[in-house]
Amino acid sequence: MTNTVPGGIDLDAVPVTAPRRRRRSRWVSGTGLAAIIGSTLLLVIAVIGPDVWTEPATARNIAERWATAGPEHLFGTDDIGRDIFARVMVATRLSLLLTAGATAILIGGGLVIGLTAAILPRRARRGLIWVMDILLAFPWLLLVLFFSVIWNVSAVGAMLAIGLAGIPSITRLVYNMASSVSDQDYVRAARVIGVGPLGVMVRHILPNIANPLLVQSAAAASTTLLSFAGLSFLGLGVQPPEYDWGRLLDEGLAHLYTNPMAAIGPGIAVVFAALVFTMIAETVGEQPGQGLRAFAKASRTAALGRRDARRTGGSADRSATTPRSTERTVGVLAEVRDLRVAFPDGDGGMIERVHGVSLRIMPGEIVGIVGESGSGKSLTAMALAGLLERPAVITSKRRVFDGIDLDGRLGASERRRLGVEIGVVFQDPLTSLNPALTIGRQLTEVPRHHLGLGRTAARRRAVDGLEAVGIPDAAGRLRDYPHQFSGGMRQRAMIGMALTGTPRLIVADEPTTALDVTVQRQVLAVLRRAQRATGAGIVFISHDIALVSGFCDRVVVMRDGAIVEELPAARIREDARHPYTKGLIACLPDMRTDRTQPLPVIGVAVDAPDGTAIADDPADGALSPVEVAR
Structure with a gap:
């Protein structure tokens, strides 16, 4: 086959090997399949749970109050005879909504603040991160209680409290990761070719910090579930007549020794949801860039819009952005x-x-x-x-x-x-x-x-x-x-x-x-x-x-930030005059080199173009000219 560089210029032919096998998707692995099945099960229960189990979850049967777990009642009954298993199923929707809401708040808030801090000027960046570090130093539960008091005791108030209390830690994580990625060569190259701050964030920084964020999101979702349980235990979470897994767990703890499943049942739901979140993060985390397909689509849409805008500028603008070689004058490049x-x-x-x-x-x-x-x-x-x-x-x-x-x-x-x-x-x-x-x-x-x-x-x-x-x-x-x-x-x-x-x-x-x-x-x-x-x-x-x-x-030839000699490549051995150039050449062994002798060492002082020697000055660590005899 004939190879061409872009523009249709022929290059030398290269052999083509048979196409290799494509790597199997991680979603067909054991972890991926378990994540798909688990998340599907949770979504199905959240959607149909209130319609299917509302009646046994609310029907009172005083004669069967605090019944132990059995075939009729898998998790037993509560103090007024309601089926605990049915209540766990019904509570799935509210528990997942509250968990998703709080997780979205803390991840979204931390992402926005962390990325903003990464592109701010130095003083503003330090000030913003200083504020986040102060909030991060406060006990997490204290921040939750503080926000709970502000928004009153309710499910929405608990969600806002948990979400806002988690923003400082996510902000610190995002800022550290974004700062490390922004120093990479491909990010600097993107800035040089004209990609703006938003484009750099969407195309280069976000995809590279997506995997740690997914892992952190799974951990945050699990922590959020337990946080709601803690707030319900303190009476600051979901209030009657509503109930979530945390409140059911709190009610079951009072009868842990007489009916363990009253507390273990909601706990199983919490652990199962946390495992599903973790498996999803692990599966997506093994596929670089897959976790931010929405951002990729948005960036492609923005790129198309910019391209269309450039095209509407007329043919003169297109010719300016794509210069032709025939229009360039011959001279210094x-x-x-x-x-x-x-x-x-x-x-x-x-x-x-x-x-x-x-x-x-x-x-x-x-x-x-x-x-x-x-x-x-x-x-x-x-x-x-x-x-x-x-x-x-x-x-x-x-x-x-x-x-x-x-x-x-x-x-x-x-x-x-x-x-x-x-x-x-x-x-x-x-x-x-x-x-x-x-x-x-x-x-x-x-x-x-x-x-x-x-x-x-x-x-x-x-x-x-x-x-x-x-x-x-x-x-x-x-x-x-x-x-x-x-x-x-x-x-x-x-x-x-x-x-x-x-x-x-x-x-x-x-x-x-x-x-x-x-x-x-x-x-x-x-x-x-x-x-x-x-x-x-x-x-x-x-x-x-x-x-x-x-x-x-x-x-x-360069040494210590200065050019010491410039030579035709074909005659570098014959025309080299500078001691440093000769030293570099001497350090290259050939077939005539005496292998019993050590390689030569280039001296510290070398001549500069002006006839002086550039040497390291131990007094102040700077480079200073030292007169030497030639």
């Missing part, structure tokens, strides 16, 4: 001059991590940035591509991508161009790909969000992207999640994602790290074919100077 990147140090000062870097990328050129860990390679490339966000502080004399001034205020059309024309291959695809969304959902985001394609066209583009990087059965693998791909396939899927737009620049941030040499060669071959087919420039970041020199056209 991307350039930075005197780039400096600094971060707050926590004490009101700034720590500079990139020091005056100047770099230029030409169309179709592969530029390698090499250096040890912490040398500023990734920061330089991310700043060049406009991917750095706060708290990073970026200053430069010039920072341009294909005519777009990245230091200026970017308009909507410019941000769409950046989202379409810059592709990023992150170092660790397992953390860069959203684990809660399918590969297809992630590969179609750019075509639908920026190119305005329909669902079918975007899917076709995603299939082309996966086929272009040699993934067999591309159409079938779109339904898979990242954890179902091997490490090499995830890395190739990241490259395919970069090809779903119309890439002019591809930033590959150590794409071969932790891959074996065979997979490394495959990944590099895919990048090379994509570069030749699209004419895109590539910034290839690595700490392996041999890999960079064999793949790139030009090599930029």
Whole structure:
């Protein structure tokens, strides 16, 4: 078969293996079937219970008061001869409604407040979480009693009390999870390509925190049932003539020794409902993203609305959002001059991590940035591509991508161009790909969000992207999640994602790290074919100077946030003049290396471009120039 990148450009053919078997749904497992049967049983009893069992539940028979459990009365009778089993069945509806209402209040309230806190400015966020922490420090029962007094003693008052009292703990959980997810690479990438705060929450954060929330919801539902029982025991829950499982349990406890089933019966109902909730959460929790299908549908509807709105803007707007290569002038693709990147140090000062870097990328050129860990390679490339966000502080004399001034205020059309024309291959695809969304959902985001394609066209583009990087059965693998791909396939899927737009620049941030040499060669071959087919420039970041020199056209060597040397890749061994570059080359053993000798160690002090040496100053921990004899 013939592979093409999106746009119809032919690539090398790749073999296609037979489609693999699809994984069986968790709902057909033992836990899933038990959850389905249990929830169906509860719903059926809640619906038909009052109609079927109301008469024996309310009929008085003084002659059979406090009858023990038997065939006629499975749970016995109460103090006026009413059948306790029938009352338990009738109470199912009210108990489930109260439990669902209280759980919805605490989960919904915690979700809204927690997500709001995650996107607020720093001071407002701290203030809101501080208030929640104060409420969380109060005893839970004390908050319930406080809210019960406010809304009087009733079933609705108890539901509001239990729901509101549980909001602080859920808020803390949601805030912590949302904060951890919002720092992931795929969330930062979504922000850069123009996805707004609401879109980031709905598409990326909510699916990733859904599973813990489902588990917490099941635990909250079980706790809520017991909470109603506790309030009924104190006389603050459901009031006569209404009754729920908690009130029946309270009434049965008084005769536990004469008729144990009077208390055990309602207890069985409570435990059974809690087990059903837990099994539902466990089953859905094993299927990433399934718990928030409603949110996914809402986001798809919103995306369709935005696409239609863009289409109504006329053909001029469409041409602006999808630039054609024939309309671009030949020249510098991307350039930075005197780039400096600094971060707050926590004490009101700034720590500079990139020091005056100047770099230029030409169309179709592969530029390698090499250096040890912490040398500023990734920061330089991310700043060049406009991917750095706060708290990073970026200053430069010039920072341009294909005519777009990245230091200026970017308009909507410019941000769409950046989202379409810059592709990023992150170092660790397992953390860069959203684990809660399918590969297809992630590969179609750019075509639908920026190119305005329909669902079918975007899917076709995603299939082309996966086929272009040699993934067999591309159409079938779109339904898979990242954890179902091997490490090499995830890395190739990241490259395919970069090809779903119309890439002019591809930033590959150590794409071969932790891959074996065979997979490394495959990944590099895919990048090379994509570069030749699209004419895109590539910034290839690595700490392996041999890999960079064999793949790139030009090599930029960085040390301590500064460029120390820039060389043609083909003559890096012959033309290297800087001691640090020579040290990197010397650290690579070859067939002539004496294996009885230790590898050389690169010294602490190295020459900077201005003739000084950059050395670590133990006095203040900062980098300072030290004059040395050349």
